[in-house]
Amino acid sequence: MRATQAFIPTLREAPKDAELISHRLLLRAGYIRPLASGVYSYLPLGLRVINKISNILREEMDRVAGNEFFFPALIPRELLEESGRDKVDVLFTAKPHDYFLGFTHEEVITDVVRNTIKSYKQLPFLGYQIQTKFRNEPRPRGGLIRGREFLMLDAYTFDRSEEDALVAYKKVRESFGRMFTRCGLASIAIQADSGAIGGSLSEEFMVLSEDGEDTVLRCSVTGYAANAERCEAIPVPAEPADTEVAAMEEVSTPGVKTIEEVSGFLKVDATRLIKTLVFVAPDGSPVIALVRGDRELNEAKLGRTLGGPARLAEPAVVERVTGAPVGFAGPVGLPASVRIIADREVATVRDGVVGANKADAHFQHVLPGRDFPEPEYLDLRTAVAGDQSPIDASGVLYTQRGIEVGHVFYLGTKYSSSMRAEYDDVDGTAKFFEMGCYGLGVSRTFAAAIEQHHDADGIVWPITIAPYAVTIILVNPADPAQTEAAETLYSDLQAAGLDVLLDDRVERPGVKFKDGDLIGVPVKVTVGKGVADGGTLEIGLRRDRNSKQAVPIADASAHVLGLVKQLKDEIQANVDTHVV
Numbered sequence: 001m002r003a004t005q006a007f008i009p010t011l012r013e014a015p016k017d018a019e020l021i022s023h024r025l026l027l028r029a030g031y032i033r034p035l036a037s038g039v040y041s042y043l044p045l046g047l048r049v050i051n052k053i054s055n056i057l058r059e060e061m062d063r064v065a066g067n068e069f070f071f072p073a074l075i076p077r078e079l080l081e082e083s084g085r086d087k088v089d090v091l092f093t094a095k096p097h098d099y100f101l102g103f104t105h106e107e108v109i110t111d112v113v114r115n116t117i118k119s120y121k122q123l124p125f126l127g128y129q130i131q132t133k134f135r136n137e138p139r140p141r142g143g144l145i146r147g148r149e150f151l152m153l154d155a156y157t158f159d160r161s162e163e164d165a166l167v168a169y170k171k172v173r174e175s176f177g178r179m180f181t182r183c184g185l186a187s188i189a190i191q192a193d194s195g196a197i198g199g200s201l202s203e204e205f206m207v208l209s210e211d212g213e214d215t216v217l218r219c220s221v222t223g224y225a226a227n228a229e230r231c232e233a234i235p236v237p238a239e240p241a242d243t244e245v246a247a248m249e250e251v252s253t254p255g256v257k258t259i260e261e262v263s264g265f266l267k268v269d270a271t272r273l274i275k276t277l278v279f280v281a282p283d284g285s286p287v288i289a290l291v292r293g294d295r296e297l298n299e300a301k302l303g304r305t306l307g308g309p310a311r312l313a314e315p316a317v318v319e320r321v322t323g324a325p326v327g328f329a330g331p332v333g334l335p336a337s338v339r340i341i342a343d344r345e346v347a348t349v350r351d352g353v354v355g356a357n358k359a360d361a362h363f364q365h366v367l368p369g370r371d372f373p374e375p376e377y378l379d380l381r382t383a384v385a386g387d388q389s390p391i392d393a394s395g396v397l398y399t400q401r402g403i404e405v406g407h408v409f410y411l412g413t414k415y416s417s418s419m420r421a422e423y424d425d426v427d428g429t430a431k432f433f434e435m436g437c438y439g440l441g442v443s444r445t446f447a448a449a450i451e452q453h454h455d456a457d458g459i460v461w462p463i464t465i466a467p468y469a470v471t472i473i474l475v476n477p478a479d480p481a482q483t484e485a486a487e488t489l490y491s492d493l494q495a496a497g498l499d500v501l502l503d504d505r506v507e508r509p510g511v512k513f514k515d516g517d518l519i520g521v522p523v524k525v526t527v528g529k530g531v532a533d534g535g536t537l538e539i540g541l542r543r544d545r546n547s548k549q550a551v552p553i554a555d556a557s558a559h560v561l562g563l564v565k566q567l568k569d570e571i572q573a574n575v576d577t578h579v580v
């Protein structure tokens with residue numbers, strides 16, 4: 001492609017509201033343009049990267065016998081009613097008909113499979129697609145990182161037994177690991193929460209990045225990694241188990257509501273406060289959750305306990321259930337019908353403070369089990385850096401930030417049983433399929449690659465997903481010798497199968513160099529003064545200024561091909577050694 005014919009609208013400045021580096025560079029380097037909140041157009045350069053990533057994904061799916069489909073984006077309401085996912089909060093509805101816009105396609109492929117795969121002889125089966133997904137994200141963020149419309153590879157496995165399904169899970173998990181490595185990304189697989197999709201075993205692929213939304217907790221000894229939504233929190237006792245506790249008494253705490261306020265007013269450490277939170281369970285019933293004052297209740301863990309996402313109760317519900325306005329609820333004296341669950345650490349609070357279930361009052365000297373019935377103790381708090389590792393008692397947890405680029409789930413029969421998807425097994429009995437589902441954010445991977453690969457001047461693409469492998473900067477298009485050298489190299493490299501961008505614009509050289517660095521093509525050739533001076537071109541790697549070399553025109557093509565091979569080999573070496 002010639003820059004004079006290409007649509008590459010670079011910008012000097014990124015819009016002020018673009019905070020993430022990938023978002024800024026995607027806009028500045030002319031890869032995407034916004035249309036609405038969380039909705040972007042891929043410009044030609046952006047589409048080239050998307051296509052490169054997609055081709056790698058297809059090749060890797062081929063290796064594990066994946067069958068490529070293309071499902072509709074419009075999904076009839078009745079189909080999602082079968083699995084109960086017609087109530088999922090991120091769904092977009094398509095009017096005037098009763099369709100949803102696809103946010104993931106478990107129901108659609110299960111519908112195809114239940115009508116076609118009838119016998120165990122047709123298993124195992126792996127189907128996938130690469131398609132646009134729609135989710136009404138409340139807070140679209142970071143450009144392609146969290147959009148309302150985005151590209152995903154979604155894969156689904158169908159098997160006879162749990163054992164076979166876990167083999168399939170491992171296979172796709174490994175396949176995802178290879179995909180990321182081939183795209184030039186360093187990723188780790190971590191223990192994850194299953195969220196709205198359901199199921200039991202699940203891992204996320206994380207690209208570590210300081211600007212990532214997810215908190216990853218890692219064990220200092222074993223390297224074990226888990227999402228903070230998932231990581232087990234080992235209790236740290238609040239007080240010695242033999243602490244004497246005086247009789248419970250009510251204290252007046254006018255207008256004192258938050259943990260900080262109560263702690264300051266009563267001069268009691270937050271570790272001795274018991275936070276009382278009122279939630280509404282998925283079945284609509286109120287649930288009281290207790291967590292120590294210095295800890296965060298983990299809503300993902302709460303959701304797992306309650307069999308689905310719970311929401312914080314409205315003030316009116318809090319008052320109805322506890323008799324107190326928000327800020328003064330507590331576990332003492334509640335009707336036996338109200339379910340109370342507590343984080344395990346609450347059991348170690350011996351001289352505690354809780355809301356008194358009436359305005360402007362708290363109880364102090366509270367002992368769980370004595371002053372209120374022992375609740376169900378569960379792991380409900382979010383683990384933090386410094387906690388003991390749940391995997392190795394000698395390990396300590398530390399945190400890293402990550403961008404979730406992929407998610408693999410073992411589903412069991414969650415969808416096949418609710419949708420009655422069965423096959424006939426060897427013995428002639430009808431059985432529900434054992435399923436797995438796997439999602440890889442194609443557009444998010446695109447952005448995550450930039451988060452990992454950029455410098456002060458712009459993007460530094462891994463060769464495997466770069467829009468072009470080589471850029472040739474023709475410094476002076478009015479100079480016939482330079483033009484001839486550039487044109488010859490351009491056609492030679494194209495004949496050798498490379499994607500080449502020739503900057504033949506009549507522009508100041510500084511502008512061309514800046515644009516070239518911004519766009520991030522991995523191999524750079526400058527056709528300039530060297531042509532007249534000594535018959536040479538300047539060839540180097542975008543990632544390393546010092547790699548520039550003056551190469552005789554006759555050797556230029558071979559030199560470029562050598563660099564491209566070197567970059568590809570480096571990535572391939574990572575693929576060969578990387579174990580997820």
Ligand code: ATP
Pocket residue numbers: 104135137144145146147148149150151152195404405406407438439440441442443444445
């Ligand atoms: P998140 O926790 O980031 O909201 P999720 O857990 O809802 O994502 P999955 O349903 O697991 O996402 O989707 C599979 C993959 O699709 C994710 O790992 C991510 O790479 C990508 N993805 C999900 N939501 C978005 C989005 N709004 N924009 C871009 N990519 C997304």
Ligand code: MG
Pocket residue numbers: 195204404407
């Ligand atoms: Mg996920």
